[in-house]
Each structure stands twice: as structure tokens, then as C-alpha cells.
Amino acid sequence: MTIVYAKVDREMCIACGLCQMLAPTLFSYDADGIASYQPDSNTGSVPLDxxxxxxxxxxxxxxxxxxxxxxxxxFSADQG
Ligand code: SF4
Known part of the structure; x- marks a missing residue:
């Protein structure tokens, strides 16, 4: 099985809400609706379950x- 790390590039996110609808345990939103990857607070440091x-x-x-x-x-700390 491939190990996957994930991260939302928040500057590219248009707050459409789709990812949270499709994967509610993986994505959350800030007050402006911009998504982040929930399992590791969008740091890209914890492998996907x-x-x-x-x-x-x-x-x-x-x-x-x-x-x-x-x-x-x-992901390194300065990405995304
Ligand atoms: S809300 Fe999710 S699916 Fe929509 S643009 Fe942002 S990251 Fe992509």
C-alpha cells in the first residue's frame, strides 16, 4: 500500500465545499470556507489512514x- 501525505494548497482553494462533502473526516473549513486537511492540521506530516x-x-x-x-x-513546513 502506498503511503500518502496530503495537504490543501489554501491559495488555490475556492471554498466550493466539495471535498468536505466527499470526505468529511479528512477536510474541514475555516470561517471563509477555505479547506484544510484535517488529520494533521494541513501540515502534510501524518500519513493518510x-x-x-x-x-x-x-x-x-x-x-x-x-x-x-x-x-x-x-511535506516540508514551508510548502503550501
Ligand atoms: S473546498 Fe475542497 S474541493 Fe473545493 S476547491 Fe477547496 S480544496 Fe478543492
């Missing part, structure tokens, strides 16, 4: 602005 991989993949593919990013390694 295997049980959430399908939901993540759907949200990742359907984000209209491709604001959801993924990597097989942890």
Missing part, C-alpha cells in the same frame, strides 16, 4: 482547482 484512502482519492480527483495535493513523503 488506509481506511480513508478511497474517500481521499475521490475528493482529490474532484477538487475543481486541484488544490488538494499529495505526496509519498511528508
Amino acid at each position: 488506509a481506511a480513508q484512502q478511497v474517500a481521499f482519492k475521490i475528493a482529490y480527483r474532484r477538487c475543481p482547482t486541484h488544490a488538494i495535493t499529495r505526496s509519498d513523503q511528508p
Whole structure:
């Protein structure tokens, strides 16, 4: 199984609400509706739970602005 780290590029997010609808345990929103990756407070430092991989993949593919990013390694602190 591939290890996946994820992070929302908040500057690309248009607050459409889709990712939270598709994967409610993975994405949350601030007061302006801009999404963040919930499991690690959008730091990209904690691997995606295997049980959430399908939901993540759907949200990742359907984000209209491709604001959801993924990597097989942890994101560094200055990314996104
Ligand atoms: S689907 Fe993409 S654009 Fe829409 S709220 Fe989520 S991250 Fe933002």
C-alpha cells in the first residue's frame, strides 16, 4: 500500500465545499470556507489512514482547482 501525505494548497482553494462533502473526516473549513486537511492540521506530516484512502482519492480527483495535493513523503513546513 502506498503511503500518502496530503495537504490543501489554501491559495488555490475556492471554498466550493466539495471535498468536505466527499470526505468529511479528512477536510474541514475555516470561517471563509477555505479547506484544510484535517488529520494533521494541513501540515502534510501524518500519513493518510488506509481506511480513508478511497474517500481521499475521490475528493482529490474532484477538487475543481486541484488544490488538494499529495505526496509519498511528508511535506516540508514551508510548502503550501
Ligand atoms: S474541493 Fe478543492 S476547491 Fe473545493 S473546498 Fe475542497 S480544496 Fe477547496
